[in-house]
Amino acid sequence: MVYPILGYHIGKLVGDEIPVVIGLDTWKPNLDDLKAFGAGFATTSGSPMFHIVGVTPEADSLESIVGSKIKASYEICPKDVVADWRKLNGGSVDGIEFVALGNPHFSFDECERLAALCEGLAKHPDVKVLVTCNRATFERASAAHLVVKLSDFGVEFVTDACWCTLAEPVIPKSVDTIITNSAKFAHYGPGLTGKALRFGSLADCVAAACHGELKPVRPTWD
Template sequence: MAVTLTPDEQAMLDGRHGPGTAMAMRVVVGLARVRGAERLVEIGSAHIDGCLYHGQVGLDFAERLRDLGARVTVPTTLNVGSLDLLHPGLVRGDTPEERETRDNGRALMDAYVALGARPTWTCAPYQLDARPGLGEHVAWAESNAIAFCNSVLGARTDRYGDFLDICAAVTGRAPLAGLHTDAARLGDVLVDCTRVPEHVLRLDLTMPLLGYLVGSLVGTRNPVLLGLPANVGEDGLKAFGAAAASSGGVAMFHVVGVTPEAPDVDSAFGPNGPTAQVTITSDDLGRARRELTTAARSRLDVVSVGTPHASVDEIASLATLLMDGPPIDPHVDFYVSTGRSVLAEAKRLGHVRTLEESGIRIVVDTCTYVTSVLRPDARVAMTNSGKWAHYAPGNLGIDVVIASLAECVESARAGKVLVDDDLLR
């Protein structure tokens, strides 16, 4: 399909803004043709997911753009990389593969900074000081960030991944297709949560389990959730979206009476109405917990929370749980992953001191399920994240227990898995 370009867009494609911009515009126009877009749309910001080193091609692409003189033209944030630059000894570099990831990972992170992006190194750019507004077109990558951007902020981004995201940032353009359009943002599947007791809906464990369950049921369709508390909060919505994007491919969801494009059911679905309906019960949530829990032993080696990156409120909740009671078992490593800006605010509020005095290790710039942070002999890990629980067994070869934050703390103190089987009833 032919893509109609403005004179300025044609100039970028023709190389009149430099070879780096021309390279990026070729990618954007190529994607537009594949997506069936008739034109491009100007974007207000971008979030780049390609900062993790997965192989030489990713580094070559970023350095090629840099060497050709490309620079981002819109505010651009960076996702997690392969290193914790504030704590350089945290990521292991013992094996040749780990050393390659360390060295090339640093080069990749440097290349994106050289392109003009802001070195935020967070998978939760919505926790930063500038967020896109309702209806604003952006080019965000990273699955949980995409879901949050579309659903909670009401800004508009399609599913962008490595290479596409930085090309949109350089050109300031994205194809007018997919979730940039009104029709693609309407709901598809009604998810009725009214049969789940209110006290269960308010548990911090419920939203990641619900997200995992819904994602596995709807795939890439847009779910519309009915019956969630009006004050569910951004941390709960973050946990839901991250899990739903992991078990399925959810990039847009609506919570009736909560998210900005779903003041009521009819608004969420538009003229067509739902194509399917599912009902969720407490038993379903319990089943989701059992599916995500792969550990069959009671010994605990690691606790990892903060995937997506922990917010100030989540760090405060953890600090509160740690104030009273016995210390963390010395055989259990406890990690909290967060972003630099959140870490600075948590330090100012005194929460970080509480965590560090309790033996908690703080990770920034990366995440524990994608880099070599956990000790090699760790076999059983506990997390409160549906996303971490979904990916860690395959990525790390480790068994996982998904639990509430309070269960994570209690288990870390005991040095063994302690969960309440009646929690979701």
């Protein structure tokens, strides 16, 4: 859950400026991590781009991007991220009736990870789990038998649509609280849906799907 909320926090810090982020190269973020970071970043920033030293291909070093002209610098501590996590967890109760995944659209690798997390588990009958992805990803996941596995758990799919366009009846009127692993949807979701939003990791979302509730879990840096 760190990458989406870290992007969200950095976007607030820099506003319209282009940031150069250092210290993430040892974490070795993958494409899905960067996608989540970018979505969180774009939610709170008007900047057209970001650099991550040692990760994005143009950023070999800090000097190669900014030279000696550093306009401002910030040190981000875990407590800063926790403060944003609290802000995005607007749900005042532990009960959860809906799991919203795929903002931005789910990738094939994320489908694989979700299937692994759901394996051997049973979804709570009163919880709906919905994944949005593009049609090509859905077809690839279908060919790899991931859609069958996820459907057996109770996951539903919507293709070629984003969460900003989804409302009733896709999100049932009876739903009070939604959980998502997207900082972007946790930010915009309350206004778009009229529901309370909780924000957590993909594993948190699966746990909520199984139990119909989730106690708040503070984010960690792993």
